[in-house]
Structures are given as structure tokens and as C-alpha cells.
Amino acid sequence: MSKVNVTTREGQRIVIDSQNGVSLMEAIRAAGIEELLAICGGNMSCATCHVYVDAADIGRLDPMSADEADLLESTGVRKETSRLSCQIVVGPRLNGLRVRIAPEP
Ligand code: FES
Numbered sequence: 001m002s003k004v005n006v007t008t009r010e011g012q013r014i015v016i017d018s019q020n021g022v023s024l025m026e027a028i029r030a031a032g033i034e035e036l037l038a039i040c041g042g043n044m045s046c047a048t049c050h051v052y053v054d055a056a057d058i059g060r061l062d063p064m065s066a067d068e069a070d071l072l073e074s075t076g077v078r079k080e081t082s083r084l085s086c087q088i089v090v091g092p093r094l095n096g097l098r099v100r101i102a103p104e105p
Helices: 024-030 066-073
Strands: 002-007 013-018 051-052 080-082 096-103
Touching: 002 024, 013 024, 024 096, 066 080
Parallel strands: 002 096
Antiparallel strands: 002 013, 051 080, 051 096
16 A cells, blocks of 8 residues: 545645555545546546646656647646646555646646
8 A cells, every 4th residue: 555645626635545556546536536537537538637746756756658748738737747647556656645636627
């Protein structure tokens, strides 16, 4: 299990315990945080799983693909630390990761 610190759009801070090896999107949904819609189910076609990663943690993630970057760009609310949570795999290396759920695209 790994811990992830999630801040909702309303500013509520929730610490979730996630299985390792699942996507961050799945972990957030499994924790009952439904404002992360993840409409496409992790197929990288909707961007409704968009999160802002804490600036201090962004370097812990693997680089994003060109397709992820393109989809994030299409949201209109992309920031330097934007990522699609369906493309992040939770594991011990990311224990304690801090993310904020981005506005709906
Ligand atoms: S769930 Fe649709 S892009 Fe991540």
C-alpha cells in the first residue's frame, strides 16, 4: 500500500491508501472521490482525470508521453505540473505523493 494526499476542488485534503500497481486515477476513484470523473476509464481520451501534482513531487514521476501532453494541452487549464492521473502508476516510489484535482475541462 502507498499513501497519496489528494486535495479536492473544494480544498478538502484527503489521505488515501492505495494498492500498489494501480493507476492513480483508479486509486482516487476507489477512495470514493467521484469528482474525478475519469469518463474514458483510463484510455487517455477524456482528460477528466487531470490533476495538478505538487511542484515538490513532480520530479518523482516518469516523463509524460507526447499523447498525454497533447491531451492536457486541450483542457485549457494545463499547468506546469499537470498530469493525467490514469497515466501514473502508484507504487512505493511515489508514496506520499501530493496532488490536487484540476477543474473540469
Ligand atoms: S481517465 Fe480519461 S484520460 Fe484519464
